[in-house]
Amino acid sequence: MLVVKKFGGTSVANKERIENVARRCVEEYKQGNQVIVVLSAMGKQTDVLLDMAKDINPNASRRELDMLLTTGEQTSVALMAMAIDALGVPAISLNAWQVAMNTTADYGNAKLKRIDTERIYNELENRKIVIITGFQGVNKYDDYTTLGRGGSDTTAVALAAALHADACEIYTDVDGVFTADPRVVPKARKLDVISYDEMLELASLGAGVLHNRSVEMAKKYGVQLVVRSSLNENEGTIVKEDNKMEKMLVSGVATDSNVVQIAVEGLENKPGVAFKLFRHLANHNVNVDMILQSVEHGGKQDISFTVTEEAAAEAIETVERHGETSLKCDNINVTRDVAKVSIVGAGMMSHAGVAARMFEALYDAGVNIRQISTSEIRVTVLVDEKYVEKAAQAIHDEFSL
């Protein structure tokens, strides 16, 4: 059996944790399996390097930033090879060039294009544990690139796909995927299984365990994932194709406070107004989330949308710049203390009244809904940030998760 195991930065933050990961990899190996290990940089090393760079040049080129950042994973894979070797099992570390992990040219946010498997197979045939740098690649200019957010998970899934691995385990500091954030809803329960689509919705809602990019790739190539803790032996959550005969109605509640609502009020009710607004935002690379267009009143209408806090400044500036000229709006209203609360479940579409039950539970709990957005397997409401816990709790109880 060929197993890909991915460990994040906190799992390799110091000597003891590196040795803990080494032991787990050796256990897997001693069961007769072929083992690939994908690692992130140690602890906060990536941030340390970014701070050094910012101190020297606040506008450093992405090419040189990637040259700098890729030293982080190279350090952790080399140390891991030494730790595994110290346990008497042969190991070898490989960086993105040595594999090679070929990516697009975009520094800082490259996409994986092709993975050469020859060297990996050779090392596996020599009965070595192969330890590979996550998050990084090389482009056609023979330069290092990094994959952006969720990069190491993506590396692990891509390797599992390229090598036709029998398992791809994503180790993290929680036990798996939960029905809600345990810090928000104490009764939250760990899920044994979740579908790719449900996981995608949870990931895009900021559930934090897996980045949606890696889930998308897993779905595309049919790589079954296991999300589990590096700190205990618990089973974790399996992420796989949905093939349940009877789908679970609602599999989880997700909350996300990293939200700013921007309302553009008093727009002329003419064709193309919404198009213009979102074209301006797209031109400035602002990703817009929930969109609400009001009913017309007196020849005018309002459009409100949400963005992440990081994108808020750019979004507000863009709207303000075009507000008087091309958009001709009366007012721009920014609300920062809002949050998204969502239910996710593959069975939602085929069960009428799920959204209604959610709204009723919120009404009973005294939580006012500011905005609503839905997909096939998700219902999201925007509420005041202070109601997040109350809302999540009420929904969790309503659906007996």
Place this chain on the structure above:
Amino acid sequence: MLVVKKFGGTSVANKERIENVARRCVEEYKQGNQVIVVLSAMGKQTDVLLDMAKDINPNASRRELDMLLTTGEQTSVALMAMAIDALGVPAISLNAWQVAMNTTADYGNAKLKRIDTERIYNELENRKIVIITGFQGVNKYDDYTTLGRGGSDTTAVALAAALHADACEIYTDVDGVFTADPRVVPKARKLDVISYDEMLELASLGAGVLHNRSVEMAKKYGVQLVVRSSLNENEGTIVKEDNKMEKMLVSGVATDSNVVQIAVEGLENKPGVAFKLFRHLANHNVNVDMILQSVEHGGKQDISFTVTEEAAAEAIETVERHGETSLKCDNINVTRDVAKVSIVGAGMMSHAGVAARMFEALYDAGVNIRQISTSEIRVTVLVDEKYVEKAAQAIHDEFSL
């Protein structure tokens, strides 16, 4: 003009020093020159990485150590590219793979075999300052290697040779090559010019400014070196082919306290005894320096030799292991508080009496000589460590350096 500038770890130890080096490189660039910069890892970074490795696995493989250590120079070249870019001059960092710097397979002590110049020339043609990792290479297995002691100097000289550079400047924290160590002999004087051979003798005597490996390569390829300070604008010392009409008699005094004398006493006076002793030492990779074989007395003889302090434990163990069996010696005598004092000068051979003047100066100063060794351009004496300064001072005065 194409200039290769090499800066050691102390010259790039922190932000301020990196910026200082960046300014010097930009000045060179703005004179219309093409600039190649070779860097070591920042400050004590290599030692920090080695300590991390030792903590995790005291017997870490050299292959993984090199994988770990090469992150050090990659970090400094990336930061330097950012610092130069911040001064408004385009720069690009390249590591050993990107160049590529091809070496032999030996991890930890690889030899440079061939440097690909294509990418470097391309970047120079784009009017970029090209910043290259010193100390590291890649071998035929697509693995990183390191070049061992003096590695970054060797990288700089090899690049200067491969690129037919017009100048190769080795920046350090002293003003150049001195007639003696200024900490030992306060009247020591900086030399303006020194020949390769003299520099080789000084380097091998531990004068510390340049490693002999880089000087050997410079001599072989006729690369003229300049050794100068990164902290001021002083001229430094030129190291080049000896073409003076009248050679300087003695160009410098070198001292080295990193010496242990090992005397193997009471060996049988038979052919092959010395051969056996040094064959055993060579088999254990012990480099032997000064050798003294005593005159026979009563069918027995003594052989004494010196090694560095680092090699002493292995040398003593080797001699002890074979002392009773194959060597059949009576006694092994180890003296640790000894030091070498040497005079170096290309004109020495053609001037009779240089050695005699040295010995007389030492006699007058009351310094006892334990052992003598000579080459064409060098005379070295072994003295008690406590006499080092007195000896160096006396010789320096005798030859009016």
